[in-house]
Amino acid sequence: MGNAWTAVNACCDTVGMATLPPVLDNPALDAAACCSPLARAPLSAAAAEQLAGVLKALADPARLRLLSLIQAHAGGEACVCELTEPLGLSQPTVSHHLRVLLEAGLVSRDKRGVWVYYRAIPTALTALAVVISPATTG
Amino acid sequence: MGNAWTAVNACCDTVGMATLPPVLDNPALDAAACCSPLARAPLSAAAAEQLAGVLKALADPARLRLLSLIQAHAGGEACVCELTEPLGLSQPTVSHHLRVLLEAGLVSRDKRGVWVYYRAIPTALTALAVVISPATTG
Numbered sequence: 231m232g233n234a235w236t237a238v239n240a241c242c243d244t245v246g247m248a249t250l251p252p253v254l255d256n257p258a259l260d261a262a263a264c265c266s267p268l269a270r271a272p273l274s275a276a277a278a279e280q281l282a283g284v285l286k287a288l289a290d291p292a293r294l295r296l297l298s299l300i301q302a303h304a305g306g307e308a309c310v311c312e313l314t315e316p317l318g319l320s321q322p323t324v325s326h327h328l329r330v331l332l333e334a335g336l337v338s339r340d341k342r343g344v345w346v347y348y349r350a351i352p353t354a355l356t357a358l359a360v361v362i363s364p365a366t367t368g
Numbered sequence: 369m370g371n372a373w374t375a376v377n378a379c380c381d382t383v384g385m386a387t388l389p390p391v392l393d394n395p396a397l398d399a400a401a402c403c404s405p406l407a408r409a410p411l412s413a414a415a416a417e418q419l420a421g422v423l424k425a426l427a428d429p430a431r432l433r434l435l436s437l438i439q440a441h442a443g444g445e446a447c448v449c450e451l452t453e454p455l456g457l458s459q460p461t462v463s464h465h466l467r468v469l470l471e472a473g474l475v476s477r478d479k480r481g482v483w484v485y486y487r488a489i490p491t492a493l494t495a496l497a498v499v500i501s502p503a504t505t506g
Contacts, residue, residue: 269488272454273436278429285427288500291416294423298411301503316410350407352502359497362426364490365439 269365281361287334288358292317293327297336301350309345407503419499425472426496430455431465435474439488447483 300308331337469475
């Protein structure tokens with residue numbers, strides 16, 4: 231499965247905009263800011279494969295709810311123990327879905343004591359949103 | 369499979385923002401402008417199902433490339449006859465993928481003479497992008 235950064239960078243490469251000067255000291259934000267590949271130029275087969283991988287990670291009701299719960303949670307982070315009850319799923323199932331989101335580069339994890347806390351990666355979600363967005367009008 | 373409008377409206381209902389005054393005479397744009405549900409409040413099971421349906425329609429390399437080709441094409445529209453060669457897929461396969469995008473509310477079609485022309489629905493893509501976007505900072 232592709233990683234959100236790789237996919238977006240591949241998309242930017244596709245439209246030849248990856249060499250834009252950095253906007254901030256954050257390569258992910260630069261990637262997000264650099265292009266709207268779906269709308270601007272035909273996506274290469276390789277870029278489409280990577281982007282589809284990230285979107286597949288997102289295209290699941292349980293994972294969408296997890297991402298939503300994590301972001302809506304106090305401090306924008308949550309541990310597995312706080313996510314099982316609202317979803318009505320077992321801890322192994324929740325852990326599986328979180329792993330898919332992690333591997334896609336959509337969430338990060340931080341182990342503190344016995345628990346692992348998950349946090350959405352806003353720049354990854356922004357980058358995906360930019361890639362999906364249609365060409366700006368005007 | 370859900371329709372992009374239905375999914376976004378369900379998301380907006382979830383966060384209780386569907387009663388915002390209309391921004392423009394376009395309910396889809398209003399929906400897009402009204403909320404960022406993944407980030408703002410836990411997504412309901414029903415809204416997550418609908419949104420996952422639309423994302424699944426998008427989460428396919430051939431369909432991503434089709435959406436990209438259509439938008440990059442002259443006039444922002446293309447017929448099946450213009451899409452088979454760049455994708456290297458048969459016409460029935462391309463037609464199948466276009467039907468999935470159509471049913472998800474991501475493209476519209478217009479029959480002119482013997483050909484059917486497909487066009488991306490920018491407001492649907494914008495709405496999806498808004499739903500995916502993280503909470504705005506600041």
